[in-house]
Amino acid sequence: MIGEEPSKIRVREADERAFIVHALTALNVSEDDARDVADVLVAADLRGVESHGIARLDTFYCRRIEGGVVSARPRYAVLCDRPTQYALDAGNGLGHPAGKHAMAATIAKAREHGVAFATVRNSNHYGIAAYYAMMALEHDMIGLSMTNSTHLAVPTFGRQKTQGTNPIAVAIPANGRPPFVLDMATTGVTFGRLEVSDRKGKALKPGWAVGPDGSETLDPALAMTQGALLPLGGYGTEGGGHKGYGLGALVEILCGVLSGGAFGTALRLDERGLHGGTVGHFFGAFKVGALRDVGGFGADLERELRGFEDSAPVPGAERVMTAGEPERLNTERFRREGVPIDPKVWETIDGLADRLGIPKLERFEIS
Amino acid sequence: MIGEEPSKIRVREADERAFIVHALTALNVSEDDARDVADVLVAADLRGVESHGIARLDTFYCRRIEGGVVSARPRYAVLCDRPTQYALDAGNGLGHPAGKHAMAATIAKAREHGVAFATVRNSNHYGIAAYYAMMALEHDMIGLSMTNSTHLAVPTFGRQKTQGTNPIAVAIPANGRPPFVLDMATTGVTFGRLEVSDRKGKALKPGWAVGPDGSETLDPALAMTQGALLPLGGYGTEGGGHKGYGLGALVEILCGVLSGGAFGTALRLDERGLHGGTVGHFFGAFKVGALRDVGGFGADLERELRGFEDSAPVPGAERVMTAGEPERLNTERFRREGVPIDPKVWETIDGLADRLGIPKLERFEIS
Numbered sequence A, B: 001m002i003g004e005e006p007s008k009i010r011v012r013e014a015d016e017r018a019f020i021v022h023a024l025t026a027l028n029v030s031e032d033d034a035r036d037v038a039d040v041l042v043a044a045d046l047r048g049v050e051s052h053g054i055a056r057l058d059t060f061y062c063r064r065i066e067g068g069v070v071s072a073r074p075r076y077a078v079l080c081d082r083p084t085q086y087a088l089d090a091g092n093g094l095g096h097p098a099g100k101h102a103m104a105a106t107i108a109k110a111r112e113h114g115v116a117f118a119t120v121r122n123s124n125h126y127g128i129a130a131y132y133a134m135m136a137l138e139h140d141m142i143g144l145s146m147t148n149s150t151h152l153a154v155p156t157f158g159r160q161k162t163q164g165t166n167p168i169a170v171a172i173p174a175n176g177r178p179p180f181v182l183d184m185a186t187t188g189v190t191f192g193r194l195e196v197s198d199r200k201g202k203a204l205k206p207g208w209a210v211g212p213d214g215s216e217t218l219d220p221a222l223a224m225t226q227g228a229l230l231p232l233g234g235y236g237t238e239g240g241g242h243k244g245y246g247l248g249a250l251v252e253i254l255c256g257v258l259s260g261g262a263f264g265t266a267l268r269l270d271e272r273g274l275h276g277g278t279v280g281h282f283f284g285a286f287k288v289g290a291l292r293d294v295g296g297f298g299a300d301l302e303r304e305l306r307g308f309e310d311s312a313p314v315p316g317a318e319r320v321m322t323a324g325e326p327e328r329l330n331t332e333r334f335r336r337e338g339v340p341i342d343p344k345v346w347e348t349i350d351g352l353a354d355r356l357g358i359p360k361l362e363r364f365e366i367s
Helices: A013-026 A031-047 A054-066 A095-113 A129-134 A191-200 A220-226 A241-257 A294-309 A325-337 A343-356 B013-026 B031-046 B054-066 B095-113 B129-134 B191-200 B220-226 B241-257 B294-309 B325-337 B343-356
Strands: A009-011 A077-082 A085-089 A115-123 A141-147 A168-174 A177-184 A279-287 A339-341 B009-011 B077-081 B085-089 B115-123 B141-147 B168-174 B177-184 B279-287 B339-341
Touching: A009 A013, A013 A031, A013 A054, A013 A343, A031 A054, A031 A095, A031 A129, A031 A325, A031 A339, A054 A343, A085 A095, A095 A115, A095 A129, A095 A141, A095 A279, A115 A241, A115 B115, A129 A141, A129 A168, A129 A177, A141 A241, A168 A294, A168 B241, A177 A294, A177 A325, A177 B241, A191 A220, A241 A279, A241 B168, A241 B177, A241 B294, A294 B241, A325 A339, A339 A343, B009 B013, B013 B031, B013 B054, B013 B343, B031 B054, B031 B095, B031 B129, B031 B325, B031 B339, B054 B343, B085 B095, B095 B115, B095 B129, B095 B141, B095 B279, B115 B241, B129 B141, B129 B168, B129 B177, B141 B241, B168 B294, B177 B294, B177 B325, B191 B220, B241 B279, B325 B339, B339 B343
Parallel strands: A085 A115, B085 B115
Antiparallel strands: A009 A339, A077 A085, A115 A279, A141 A168, A141 A279, A168 A177, B009 B339, B077 B085, B115 B279, B141 B168, B141 B279, B168 B177
């Protein structure tokens, strides 16, 4: 890959975390809330999900607070607090503290009652969905996390954007061995994939995007400026595109409609630009021990996952992986080698430090 | 389509139901259990999901009972019965009565506690997943239903079959207007789609299937005899095939591992053929009223679904549909015009009546 991508800058995990806290507290975000954001963004970078890490600190969080789109000091309102349900109005605050708060409440309820779920409305972009689902793991629970997002994708046989990338994450503890962690956008690819193709001057793959009339396009620039993403499964119904569309709609119904929050046209970007508080989340926690002994479940799940991992790969592939494995391998490596930051992202971080008058993020040089 | 498919035979819904009950009770299935099977199979045929209706009565249910693979008079064992959890061992009986029983228990618990879920192990093929999810609708609950199945699909970059078509169904009530009903295999297509292509001498579409070495094939005969299905999203990771693979694995973990039932190699077909009791199910019910007023939710969901349905279609498409709509339109039509039965399926039904010595299913002639 040398020559294709400029080499990454490396930073220490603790330094990255401290920088994010500095930036956000400089904008009047509370220390606790800033730490929540840092936890989620650093986890994304460690997992190799660069698009959802510090790369978004400036544009998605700092600038939106500075522009008055997102509230730095939100007032939460608990809309419902029953033994197995929790509903939060996040007061147009940052999505990460709201998400962590609601998932923690869900876990506490599930500890007592075996299962619980929560909705959050009037929130904002919460980073990687997996983070919240994975909070359940140390409690021997299965965690579920979903979020709606600004509309970027067409429905099957449609040409207007009706839903976002609307990810679903599920984390399942395997009692000692690495967990099963599925975190998937319900579109075939994310918008970032179109940007990468455009930057490299490469054509898109079939099933990724459509042009302005809703028919498939392989032109990244056209897709980005006048087109839209396709649901997982691609165009039409032949490859199962209606399934990705259905999953995406399900996420918006649970996060937007069931939460009593924004949905439909309220999530469309228009000439007025982005509105704060249009994002909602849905969380769930299921206690494994409510149904089976945790040890027996963990041992069986280990056998199940090994069954995939030990199965024969196609010629040319090293082996078969299970959900969450590539991200776990990244985390182990980046903890040793430092968290990689793209040079372009580095520039935005550098500029952010100047703008906010905070200490610059230091490079980590492997000795 | 005239000339492509032979015209269907039509039957009355009540006649189809009675025939199924006759056939199963002739094989010592209890009247109650036989009625449960009939409910699910007739619902499938009414919804236009022919592959899961009476077409399977002979091969999937009657012959398996006659062959001793499935128990006609199973003994259920309740493994767990807590306020929000239920776990059933179905005693290697038919999947439909076990599924209805477990979903009914889930709904009763959710009525009291807002949410509940259930696992079923040692069960068999339960028909369409949507049936059980839809049981929640009349109770103003969101219903969830999943089942694992005999292995037919490869994992991403693998060439051994590690999972079935493993469907997920979610039904959401919309307070008066037709509900949202998503019912999707986690493979791109089902095995039946390969059979149809083979019968018509048509090539498969990319993303549907692989040959014996795990690389993609468009040859239906090769895929059926020596190959496997691909996960939703197709081959590799470019179109999101790892997402379909992850969803399929999730279904097997919840239905097979969490239930304490069969998973992994136990679900592989081998020279010993099919084993009974290897299928497990997972059910959930969420009371809408535990989080929001049912009327407000229904009105908002109606607006949300209209947003999709009223959005602009691609050139050549009549309009955009929402999940469950094609099946609902089929049901309305087939209730008027009679339930369509494929002539080949009709032959197996006719033969079944002869074999069991029960009254033949009558054709419905529209006057």
